[in-house]
Structure formats: C-alpha cells, structure tokens
Amino acid sequence: MSKNYSSRLSELRSRKNDIQILQECYGYKGFSLDSYNQFIKMASETNDVQNYFIEAMASVDEIYTKNTYKEAERVKNQLDKIKTASLNFEYEYQGSVSNNTHIKAHSDIDVLVIIDKFVTLQHPLVPANPYKGNPINDLLELRYTSEKHLISAFPQADVDCSGAKAIGLSGGSLRRKVDVVPSNWYDTVEYDRTKQMHYRGIYVLDKYKKERILNTPFYHNYLLDVKDINTAGNFKRVVRLLKTLKADSDNDIKLSSYDIVAIAYHMETSKYVTGDKYIRLLKNVYSYLNDLASMSSELRNSIDVPDKSRKIFNESGKYIGLILLKDEIEELLKSLVSSYGLSDYSIEYKSIAV
Incomplete structure (x- = not known):
C-alpha cells in the first residue's frame, strides 16, 4: 500500500518544530505550522516524498x-x-x-x-x-x-x-x-x-x-560518534531516518530507539560512505536490513548492541519489528526512485543536498 508522504511530512514537521519558538524567531504570533510548511514548500524544488526523506535524516534544529x-x-x-x-x-x-x-x-x-x-x-x-x-x-x-x-x-x-x-x-x-x-x-x-x-x-x-x-x-555515545565520524555523518542520518519511519508507521514497530541505533550500527561502515548519494545510501540500508531479516535466527540473535551489554534481538517481537522497518525502507526507496524518475543505474549517481 502506497504511503501518504504529504501527511507524514506534516507530522514530521510538527514533531521537529516548536511553534512558540518559531513565532519568537519570526517576531509575530500569526506564524503557524501551516505557514511554515508553505514557506518550506515554496523554498524547495522537490516534492513531499523527497522533502520527507531529506528532513527525516536531518538533525533537530540546535x-x-x-x-x-x-x-x-x-x-x-x-x-x-x-x-x-x-x-x-x-x-x-x-x-x-x-x-x-x-x-x-x-x-x-x-x-x-x-x-x-x-x-x-x-x-x-x-x-x-x-x-x-x-x-x-x-x-x-x-x-x-x-x-x-x-x-x-x-x-x-x-x-x-x-x-x-x-x-x-x-x-x-x-x-x-x-x-x-x-x-x-x-x-x-x-x-x-x-x-x-x-x-x-x-x-x-x-x-x-x-x-x-x-x-x-558514555561508551555508547563514544562508539556512535566514532561510527558517525567514519561515515561523514551518514550513520546518524540513517538512525534519524529509521526512527522517523518507526514514528510515522501505521504499524506498531516493536523496536526501541536503542534497538534501532544498534541495528544501524552494525551496517558496514563502507556501505555508509556514499557522499551525497543518499538514494544509494538508502538502497544500501534496504539491502542490509533485508540480509539481516534473511539470516538464520541463531546468527541474528547473536548480534550485540554497540557496548555489548545485551543482544539486540532479545525478544521475539523484535524480528517482526525488523521486517516492518525493512518494509518501510523499501516503500520509501520505491517512492523516491519513482519521484526522481531514476533507473537502477542512475540511483548510484543521484546527488541530493541535505
């Protein structure tokens, strides 16, 4: 079933913005989330699915x-x-x-x-x-x-x-x-x-x-920072994207934020190093999640969280959560490819400003 990325984009912006602070920044009380959305849309050359993808990877404003x-x-x-x-x-x-x-x-x-x-x-x-x-x-x-x-x-x-x-x-x-x-x-x-x-x-x-x-x-945060430095920021971009997809999913994805960080952490560093080729990055994430879902349960259940304090898949419902998260990534990838009019070949070379 095709996702409504216009609705999801609105939810994302509501979640990532504070209207009171926006009003203070713009200097008048008439500023609203609707006018913010309109301002962003007018300033962008892309459409809702593209905006959703880009904004989901971005950090919360400082x-x-x-x-x-x-x-x-x-x-x-x-x-x-x-x-x-x-x-x-x-x-x-x-x-x-x-x-x-x-x-x-x-x-x-x-x-x-x-x-x-x-x-x-x-x-x-x-x-x-x-x-x-x-x-x-x-x-x-x-x-x-x-x-x-x-x-x-x-x-x-x-x-x-x-x-x-x-x-x-x-x-x-x-x-x-x-x-x-x-x-x-x-x-x-x-x-x-x-x-x-x-x-x-x-x-x-x-x-x-x-x-x-x-x-x-502190060791957990240190490991995440090292991974992020080694991937030029793409590791944390993917973590935010996965968390956003979970938050906006119509399904109850039984993975905690900590689980999602741990899952993303184990994708090979080389697969993150795509520069500004974020469609290729998304394709790599989908391939990784698909491989993770397809491997034997014994092997998957042996994978540790970054600090090795426990296993990631320590509860049966987390495997279903992984499948649902993989499906969200697959649907987003298909929608983006269609939106940009890309071929399998051109996915590898599409640059996006984030």
Whole structure:
C-alpha cells in the first residue's frame, strides 16, 4: 500500500518544530505550522516524498536542543538546593539528545544525578579508602530526598515518582520532559588506566527491587560518534531516518530507539560512505536490513548492541519489528526512485543536498 508522504511530512514537521519558538524567531504570533510548511514548500524544488526523506535524516534544529538542555538546567538548579556535606552529587546526560539522534523538538532528556559518597570499581581495582556505607541506602536517600524537593519546587508540574529508575517531570512551567536518574559512578580498569571519560560507567538505582543496574551511556555515545565520524555523518542520518519511519508507521514497530541505533550500527561502515548519494545510501540500508531479516535466527540473535551489554534481538517481537522497518525502507526507496524518475543505474549517481 502506497504511503501518504504529504501527511507524514506534516507530522514530521510538527514533531521537529516548536511553534512558540518559531513565532519568537519570526517576531509575530500569526506564524503557524501551516505557514511554515508553505514557506518550506515554496523554498524547495522537490516534492513531499523527497522533502520527507531529506528532513527525516536531518538533525533537530540546535535552537530546540538548546531549549531542552535549558529545561534540564532548571531541574539541576533546583536539585542543587538539597546538596549538603553528607548528600552531594554531580550531573551528566544520557539518551538520544546527548548523542544527537533525537527526532523531536520536544525530546525527553535524562539527567543522571551521580552521588559522590562512593564509586564502584571494576575487579581487580582496589579502593585506596574503602567505602563502609550501604550503596543502596545512600542511593535511596538521594532518590527520596530528590522526589520530595522536586514536588515542592515544581508545584504546577507533574512530578511522577512511580518509575523504578527515574523521577519524571513534565508540564507546568517545564517545556520539556526531564527524567532524573539517581546513580553512582562505575570506574572500569580501562578508565583507571586512561582517565578517558567514555570508559566510565554508572550504576542506576531501581528503587523497588533495591538493586543497581550497570549502564555505559558514555561508551555508547563514544562508539556512535566514532561510527558517525567514519561515515561523514551518514550513520546518524540513517538512525534519524529509521526512527522517523518507526514514528510515522501505521504499524506498531516493536523496536526501541536503542534497538534501532544498534541495528544501524552494525551496517558496514563502507556501505555508509556514499557522499551525497543518499538514494544509494538508502538502497544500501534496504539491502542490509533485508540480509539481516534473511539470516538464520541463531546468527541474528547473536548480534550485540554497540557496548555489548545485551543482544539486540532479545525478544521475539523484535524480528517482526525488523521486517516492518525493512518494509518501510523499501516503500520509501520505491517512492523516491519513482519521484526522481531514476533507473537502477542512475540511483548510484543521484546527488541530493541535505
């Protein structure tokens, strides 16, 4: 069934733009998403399917991302007020905003609140001054103190304390959803040797199970950045495209954003190096997804996420998600080839400005 790319383009632009900020930039309140769409269409020589493809690969405008970080700073400024000699912490970010693969102007952002009372060391590292406290109890104190203060500090917002790993803040005066994640540092042997930040991990508290879960968000982001540099930015363009296709699909594609990043990560770097031949890039993505879907389940299920913390296809529904995502790519490729009037030969040489 042919997709309605005009409708999808409108959805994409609604998702990637903030009308209030557009109004402020253009200096009058009469500016709307409809007038923005018309402005873009008049400025473009291409049609809706072509615009959809180009804009789906593009990063969210920096002005919106800056506003996301600004809202996170507001939350951090409030949390600073509960710092004491016995309860101190620092902040880091994780998630798609931090690695520039987000596809929404109003993207959620994760703020890691990292306690300074103790650091967990990877074996065989030995602490110079052994910690004698209880890590779970100290993180629970951080969690409950943060919950109480944030409820008071943001009385008009929805402060959701029901999450096992994060306190979610949204609404009221906040223009973005901010998740506050109590955690502690995990220093690896490689971090101890090199002091390079990306080798540091974190332990995140699960307040219900009263246990800690190891994450490596900085190493994950480092691996994505290396892949993106080696592909002249085409890796993250493809990630954004795949996320956009999932968001706009009529089907429920059972793949998380993390899964989609991991799937894209495993496409050969050489297949990304197409310069501005983005139709050829799309053809390579389709071929890769088709090969991935066609391989034996044993081989496919053995593929790790970038930081090797788990397998990508660790749930049965993800294979169906892969098939649906492949079908979305195939339909987009066919529509673009038709739109540009390309032959199989000319696909390899079609340049597109992004």
